[in-house]
Amino acid sequence: MPRFHCPEPLTPGAELDLPPGAARHVQVLRLQPGDTVTLFPGDDPGGEFDATVLRMGRSDVHVRVDAHRATEREAARAVHLLAGITAGERMDWLIEKATELGAASITPLVAERSVLRLKGERADKKLAHWQAVAVAACEQCGRNRVPPVHPAVTLAEWLGTNAAPVDGGGRLLLSLRPGTRPLRAAAGGDGPLWFLSGPEGGLTPAEEALALAQGFQPTTLGPRVLRAETAPLAALAALLM
Template structure:
């Protein structure tokens, strides 16, 4: 059954117009009045909904039964991920959402190729959040991970709350991910292509990040955080 994110209050029996993006998708699928879809708003569970009207640019539905189903990962993993080049960041956001990431904060690292400021940064953030929404619709999640505004590591550390922290590292003294226990929320820091700079890694370690390794092979910047998510899921 097609699934659509509808960031609005939902309740059984409610009649509403779908958001523009969802309405376009319903029209592309050539759905008709009487067809049933699934709606979720990120507040828990999902709803059946029946298409009642197909307009030229709008779609109206009646919300049906609520199903208290969740498909979240067992552990909340928050990614602080170095911004990668070209389309690789899109791929990272999409796959991280599928693997259950709790949130993503794009990191403007010293070695990041893509630098974001002003209007360009706002457009990229909106685009990445859209990628996360589409991935949540596809994979069955009922909660969409938040993609936060891009920050430098210094900015993130200045406002971060306490909590467990890991940094993916190729340095000596790292621990294997299998040695990390616990079930509480964790922030995972990973670098862009070329990794974190020595000063960034030193700042992370000084701020309480535990250096971890995924094994003897060097994974790409967009692959390594996904491996962590897959293991923690």
């Protein structure tokens, strides 16, 4: 059954117009009145709703909200990803796959070696695009909670508002420095976890030192050097699957 994100209050028996993006998708699928779809709000109260198409307009689709299902497909552990912004479409791919794998939130990191620099209106548009990528990934993979994609920040800016481990959670830094611990050993426990990885070329020594001073522990994924968009996904898969 087609699934659509509908960030509006959903109540069984209510009738509403689908958001423009979902309506366009229904039109493309050539659904007809009487066909059923699945809607999910993306946040509280969670779960998903059956819905029936009542009317197809030229650009709008009117539906009736039916039964609610308290179905959740979230990972047992909250892992928050801080990922250095990668070049081109690689960041889109990273956000899409991180959402599918179950990341609790995603913070694009403007690292010293990041090629892409975002400011002002361009930053706002890119953030909206990345959040839409996460929404589409939830529609595809079955998640009923859309992970927030936070505004892009530097590591210093993030640490300025997150100076201490949150809720007793752990902090891990993907690093090639000597003395790193394997991921599974470093990530012991089941509390929330913040995982930091850099862009192409990795974090600079100064950035690593800053992270280590704020409680991040260095960890490794093994002897091979993975690409910037591959490494955080490998970590999420190991932690959440």
